[in-house]
Amino acid sequence: MPAKRNVYLNMKSRGEAKQLFFARFSGYRTGQETIGVRSSGGRVTAAPVFARFSSPSFHSAAMDGIAVLARETFSASDQAPLTLSLEAGQAVMINTGHPMPQDKDAVIMIEDIVMAEDGNTTVIRKPAYPWQHVRKVGEDIVASELLFPTGHQIVPADMAALITAGCSQISVRCRPKLTIIPSGSELIELDDTLSELPAGKTIESNSAALCALAEQAGARVWIEPIIEDDLAGLKNRLLTAVKSDADMVIINAGSSAGSADYTLPAIEELGEVLTHGITIMPGKPTILGIIENKPVVGIPGYPVSAIIAMEEFAVPLLAGMQGITLPASRTIEAVITKDLPSKSGIEEFRRMVVGKIGETYVATPLKKGAGAITTLTRANGMLKIEAGAEGIKGGTKKTIELLAPRSRIDATILCTGSHDLSLNVLGDLLQKNEPSFSLSSSHVGSLGGIIAIKDGMCHMAGSHLLDVNDGSYNVQTIKKYIKGKDLRLITLVYREQGFIVKPGNPKNIHSIASLLENDIKFINRQAGSGTRVLFDYELDRNHLDCDDIDGYDQEEYTHMAVAVAVLSGRADTGLGIKSAAQAMGLGFVPLVEERYDLIIPEAVFGTPAMAHTMELINGREFKQAVEALGGYSTRETGNEVSLGPQIL
């Protein structure tokens, strides 16, 4: 019999789960230790810190000049200049920062005195007031005063203040210790020498991200060796961890309710489960528990779920153990570029790519999967769709939590439309040369790109749409869809499209007609993509019927996805660019050469980011790197294509 069904009894919302969990540890603080101030950055004071010394610790001159006793200067005026004797000690030469002589209480600036030739006397023309130009003892810090209260997190300037005040050691909260137990029989450690992955095995990668997140919150982390799916073994390991000096234990994963998921019974049998299942997606199979008064978190296995569960439930508690609250994420309001259906009753975390177009922030969702770690590495924003919502309409403004600094988001170039590998080359050059800029590309096909340009949802879009009437590229479709907007059309590359085939072309595919032979499984591109237009055009030209092609209804969204379908045996062939075939070590049967252009709104074209991008496109380095990919010609790269008279 198969696994019993995933059942979460009494699921909690994110807010409820947090409250329940954090309330149980609200008073929990790690112990204290005394450390040197120079290594105290980011640490949190465990007790108030009082100054040992005053600063300045002596009265000192705040200016270069002479030190005097103010009351001996009161008679000086323009009418009655006063002569002070240096020999007799009425005035003493002094430099900024030097200690005041015991019997002096004011400084007269060098500009305001006239020295005698012999340097024995000096003349002043106005009186000094007491403590004029003197930095007095304790002006900055008074010995015994409170420098920092309990719970203060040390920043660089604090270190200088502490040292100035004579505090070389301070008492701080210990860094909480987190133990992570990676569990799962399918997991293997990534070994440097491994050249291929054993079938059915998954590399254990979550612990690295969970560890880094915990360390950012000030924790120390111990990662246990991978443990197999086995209840007794897991309980044993868990109990050992809880009984050690760990302040928190995480089991990753096995937190769902399948036949091989032992995290729930392990926590249940050793302690208390506060909640199993939280109404968030990704992150639903999260377990919050307590064993021997220590927090134990069952974190889901899918990487995005794991990171979200970690950030929501474990990280704030680790910070709280040191007596600090982590700053809330920065948010902005952004226009959502497309409809986002959402399941009611579940709070959904959608990873977004955010950019600034003109004065407006726009946010495009990345795909949903909890397993797609690249949706997190590519995202620079997070949209939380409330459990109550039925989804979000494209074009509405929503609050986005930023995953990157705002300045970085402002300098993100949003590129959409058709994908081409030369965009990777461009993005790499862009960021290498000008670190503040970055290129974020999403793939929605050529037509999708034109729509995005029309709607003001991107800075540029790649397109290779063949006009079947005249064999031209892009111009007609752009004119058809976009009216009243000034655009530039810049040729990026010419590239070969053809059949991506298995190495050695075992099914002997040599033309589009070959697809009907030899029981060939085809993999198609999505409607609206330039490659699909090209394929349909070629079918038509050769009088072939798409119904005769096995796999015509199987669609992928990128050249690389087509290549991987061929590599993994899902398909025998698909139409794509040569560079994709080459990148995967596959064969390639050329069909046509096509032009791939960038569409750029005039308003964007003049921005510094785009000016820099154009410079790179026209540069030697870009062209050489693109040609090296194979299947490309850069003979017209950077040229502007006339769109003719535009209909405004």
Next chain:
Amino acid sequence: MPAKRNVYLNMKSRGEAKQLFFARFSGYRTGQETIGVRSSGGRVTAAPVFARFSSPSFHSAAMDGIAVLARETFSASDQAPLTLSLEAGQAVMINTGHPMPQDKDAVIMIEDIVMAEDGNTTVIRKPAYPWQHVRKVGEDIVASELLFPTGHQIVPADMAALITAGCSQISVRCRPKLTIIPSGSELIELDDTLSELPAGKTIESNSAALCALAEQAGARVWIEPIIEDDLAGLKNRLLTAVKSDADMVIINAGSSAGSADYTLPAIEELGEVLTHGITIMPGKPTILGIIENKPVVGIPGYPVSAIIAMEEFAVPLLAGMQGITLPASRTIEAVITKDLPSKSGIEEFRRMVVGKIGETYVATPLKKGAGAITTLTRANGMLKIEAGAEGIKGGTKKTIELLAPRSRIDATILCTGSHDLSLNVLGDLLQKNEPSFSLSSSHVGSLGGIIAIKDGMCHMAGSHLLDVNDGSYNVQTIKKYIKGKDLRLITLVYREQGFIVKPGNPKNIHSIASLLENDIKFINRQAGSGTRVLFDYELDRNHLDCDDIDGYDQEEYTHMAVAVAVLSGRADTGLGIKSAAQAMGLGFVPLVEERYDLIIPEAVFGTPAMAHTMELINGREFKQAVEALGGYSTRETGNEVSLGPQIL
């Protein structure tokens, strides 16, 4: 003869200086090194990173159920249920995440099948489409695809992606190495065992802050031993540092133009000075130079100047050497609480305390001195007053760069008015119990506090203003100054005011009349402070003339400053609270007991921060800690004082 005057030839603005300096190193990048992904947090890729493995690396079930070949299920319907044989291999039981059998291409969920009792057959009522509920190879990552471009800074999720893609090692930019040379004959190292500071010596504390700032930007730091003011020695040390593996060298300080300032000639003689003197305050005596193609920065000695110069000129360059741009500071618009005169021609960096009152951010300047490190440790915002400005009028809105997260600023309780040491106790308890809250107190005297409450510039104000007519406290003055605003008046403490005297009371001060005897030097408090009102009242009551008191015109702003004036010998006595005298180990001659209250606007009173504060004030822990300070009674602590009918 004294030092030659400070002369900066050809000073540059901050912008000019940065441009000049950074342009010279715009292409400078540190070398590259290969490191393990698990320790790559915050590091920057030196080359594009491509995936070694696809993820998933095998087709796997995305649901629990049975694996089938889709085309064998096409006939299934409600009308014609289809029986599949598990024995014959038409269907195979499968769990989520497990590899798909070689000859299967779809999964049917467990909910959609009916198993036979014996488990040998199963019935389905609808067909599966190809690749239904299958996680396909490369769905997340395609082997050979670009994971990260050059210049990408690694965050936790990136590590999981890298490991998943089989990249255990990546090539990153080396951390730039910074060498700091602390220079100055007056400097000493803080030694743990040091019980008192040698006269005229200053503890070298800047290097700790500069080091921490550089490390935050990803640099490694080497701090040289302190070097005396000596040109030959400095040149020697500088040249050795430049010829080492350092990427940048900082000399701190000696960057001004005094007789003992050798930083300028040292750089000049060994290399090139790009600018000496920058039109910023603090930070003016900054030197930007180049020796042997390496950047050399002369950083001023005053701690605030040092940190500002470091942040403006050294830190961005250290980040740039790794190919990263640091995020810009977050800013908010805040109402400036008082007039800020400013010198034209100099860009002024004013440290501010920012808080949120209702929906408005308000920012109060801290004092100006470049020597006052506590103005940086207490500030949570920075106001840059442009060189062209003649100052800022109180009440205007200005852009403030935040030095703390906004959530922390939103949770800052702004307390002003008269200072009392019990506020330190309160602040400490507040932050210890509820890490998100903090108390920021500034001292402007009781009357200043009432004005601040009137103007909506603080959350609460301490006051101990004696009404000389009826001997009551605060009520009359509040009613005189504030109309039309609902307020609460809460008693914080009763405290003893009296004469702070040297230990053993050597001048035998026993009453206010004693101040006219024994050549006594008095230190006064500023006008508007409750202590000044009290003193003037006592003078009047005793028919004494303030002109007869030596030092009546010498004013300090806090009890602690009065105490330190007595301790340092500037004065024999001053009026202040007993706890201040005790904190400094001084004697105390009681004069009166007075009431110290907190004034809190009704609108603030109900906020969570203030509710929590009131809870603490009424708690045992606060009262005990205050009584322990000495000179306090908490007999009415937390009581509300009636303000009577308010004039609206």
